[in-house]
Amino acid sequence: MTGTHRPQTARDAARHGPALKQERAFQTRALILDKAAELFSESNYRSVSMQDVADRVGMTKGAVYFHFRSKEALAAAVVACHYERWPPVVEEIRNGGLSPLEAVEELLDRAALAFRDDPIMQAGTQLQLDRDTINAELPAPYVYWTNLLTDLLDAARAENQLRTGVRPDSAARALVAAFFGIQHISHTLTRHGDIVGRWQELRELFFHSLRA
Numbered sequence: 001m002t003g004t005h006r007p008q009t010a011r012d013a014a015r016h017g018p019a020l021k022q023e024r025a026f027q028t029r030a031l032i033l034d035k036a037a038e039l040f041s042e043s044n045y046r047s048v049s050m051q052d053v054a055d056r057v058g059m060t061k062g063a064v065y066f067h068f069r070s071k072e073a074l075a076a077a078v079v080a081c082h083y084e085r086w087p088p089v090v091e092e093i094r095n096g097g098l099s100p101l102e103a104v105e106e107l108l109d110r111a112a113l114a115f116r117d118d119p120i121m122q123a124g125t126q127l128q129l130d131r132d133t134i135n136a137e138l139p140a141p142y143v144y145w146t147n148l149l150t151d152l153l154d155a156a157r158a159e160n161q162l163r164t165g166v167r168p169d170s171a172a173r174a175l176v177a178a179f180f181g182i183q184h185i186s187h188t189l190t191r192h193g194d195i196v197g198r199w200q201e202l203r204e205l206f207f208h209s210l211r212a
């Protein structure tokens with residue numbers, strides 16, 4: 001179904017009904033995820049109830065449970081979102097003509113903005129910190145970003161963008177650790193208010209030491 005076709009007849013409604021229902025369910029699920037992320041990022045996993053989520057969304061608790069069978073499932077879905085949104089960003093950046101090293105810089109520039117502005121990024125991070133209190137299978141933290149940056153830095157080395165002796169995997173591990181550290185300090189002191197400035201300081205130093 002393209003656009004927002006309005007069924008003209010009962011037959012049309014029957015034909016488009018399932019697609020419309022599916023679209024509405026998808027939008028409701030996304031709204032619940034966003035509002036749950038706000039709540040998880042404002043405090044921590046234990047302090048948030050499914051009733052809190054229902055109230056923030058403006059739905060009944062039963063309606064939330066229709067989309068997410070438990071608070072654990074909701075938290076796991078927020079963490080999944082935290083990672084799933086980055087591969088398309090990498091694709092867009094790489095298709096934008098940036099070199100591998102420029103792509104690393106652009107990607108982390110966007111990550112810094114996401115930490116400042118995006119409840120999913122903030123909540124995904126908080127939930128990973130709370131992971132021992134969540135009875136759900138969560139991805140091991142830092143692995144996704146470390147592998148992502150290792151791949152990009154491998155490509156940067158292949159294009160002679162890295163200083164001799166810089167190992168892409170070591171640089172990726174150090175960059176993820178440093179970035180995670182500045183976002184943690186920024187969150188603790190300013191609720192991520194100064195993360196962009198902190199990243200700019202780290203970015204200047206780090207890429208000066210990496211660049212050929």
Ligand SMILES: CCC[C@@H]1OCC(CO)=C1C(=O)O
Binds near residue numbers: 124142143
């Ligand atoms: C990019 C820094 C690392 C990233 O930031 C927060 C966090 C916790 O889930 C991360 C991870 O990779 O798991």
